[in-house]
Amino acid sequence: MHSPDRRLILATVDPYVDRGVPAEQMEREEEQRRALSDFLGGWGASGGWSAQRCSAAHGRR
Secondary structure, X not given: OOOHHHHHHHHHHXXXXXXXXXXXXXXXXXXHHHHHHHHHXXXXXXXXXXXXXXXXXXXXX
């Protein structure tokens, strides 16, 4: 439950809140999550670099 002071403050700043900005930011973050998920999903696929292949490529076993 909100206190009367909190409700007064929220009502006062409400006209100045640009709700489009947080929505745009959330959309960008979701795009980044999808891109990262796609990247990581293909990481272990054929042709990807496994830890063994990476170590061998750098002369380590």
